[in-house]
């Protein structure tokens with residue numbers, strides 16, 4: 538009962554954050570597009586941040602921008618993306634445009650000296666990532682801040698999960714995310730190749746990021762990539778589903794399944810919690826059992842995180858240790874399993890020296906991300922979580938590699954120079 542009350546309370550608190558008065562030096566953010574995601578990923582989180590004002594929005598259609606501004610209490614409307622970027626009263630550009638427009642508008646914003654919060658995937662392919670992030674790296678100090686918005690990494694549940702993983706002994710890691718069938722309309726940006734759509738680009742980009750995080754390394758080889766194309770008559774360059782696997786330097790295998798139209802029995806929409814399961818190789822345990830030289834004691838450590846995408850609403854980390862003792866001929870003497878469950882709604886259990894980790898239970902991944910983004914802009918010490926330039930480039934290299942392996946073209950490079 539207490540857990541149900543906690544769940545309902547968290548949903549209530551997340552959807553109605555306490556609005557804080559804004560400080561005089563608040564960072565002023567402008568939104569590119571009246572996007573579907575902005576209310577969840579930035580507008581609501583900004584309400585509880587005293588140092589952030591959502592100051593302007595630009596949309597291709599003025600009436601749409603007007604309605605969006607009114608609904609979200611945004612004071613200023615621009616008739617074009619360029620006008621927003623050129624607005625001297627704006628400090629930060631939030632870029633949640635279709636993936637295929639990320640590169641152009643991030644470059645434009647950086648060229649205008651604005652900080653950029655850039656939705657994932659950062660761009661369409663590795664060549665664009667290299668150009669964008671190298672351009673950013675070479676900007677003169679004080680450089681604007683550029684962040685690929687891998688929000689899940691900023692929540693304490695992700696750090697808590699990683700704290701149970703020993704990268705060098707991982708045998709396998711599996712991660713998955715899907716969108717239930719029928720949720721996305723047939724003309725959704727995710728189904729358009731020219732806008733850099735596809736399952737690997739959308740849920741898949743998180744899954745690729747998760748494998749890179751878990752192994753703490755880049756893969757040596759893409760072992761398999763199998764795309765389920767869109768139904769006949771639709772764009773065959775779009776992967777509706779992508780299943781792929783990679784071998785990492787420790788010999789472990791990482792695999793993903795990204796699905797833009799998950800269905801189950803009789804075509805009913807399917808709902809899976811976005812999750813990751815990491816299984817380690819058996820490692821020897823030295824303890825009182827192991828000290829008997831005629832016996833050996835081994836353990837397989839498996840860690841799973843359920844709901845890494847919206848962990849503030851609910852998540853669970855399961856840690857399962859399978860123990861086995863064997864005699865000196867390898868015959869199994871005894872097996873037993875120890876299980877525990879952990880949850881990290883706040884940093885309380887994860888405080889480390891030198892890191893400033895703040896937040897409350899009602900902070901979503903997006904709110905935590907915003908905190909760190911603003912810390913960077915203000916030159917303040919934060920939680921230590923960040924996504925750096927090289928990380929974002931390597932991310933796109935892994936995605937390109939999987940598209941090639943699947944026999945699909947990598948997503949098109951922008952003509953913007």
Ligand SMILES: NC(=O)C1=CN([C@@H]2O[C@H](COP(=O)(O)OP(=O)(O)OC[C@H]3O[C@@H](n4cnc5c(N)ncnc54)[C@H](OP(=O)(O)O)[C@@H]3O)[C@@H](O)[C@H]2O)C=CC1
Pocket residue numbers: 569570571572573574575578595596597598601633634635636638656657658686688726732739
């Ligand atoms: N962090 C997260 O949790 C989430 C991130 N995302 C990411 O955000 C981005 C946008 O996703 P989402 O908000 O769902 O997308 P939308 O379909 O809402 O598109 C976003 C905006 O793109 C603009 N746009 C510009 N050119 C085009 C075009 N040719 N066709 C369609 N739209 C265009 C529209 O702006 P205008 O108003 O000017 O017409 C639209 O408002 C993606 O990169 C996605 O991966 C998406 C969902 C969640």
Ligand SMILES: O=C1OC[C@@H](O)[C@H](O)[C@H]1O
Pocket residue numbers: 716739740846
């Ligand atoms: O968080 C998300 O969930 C669903 C996806 O389609 C979306 O783009 C992604 O960011």
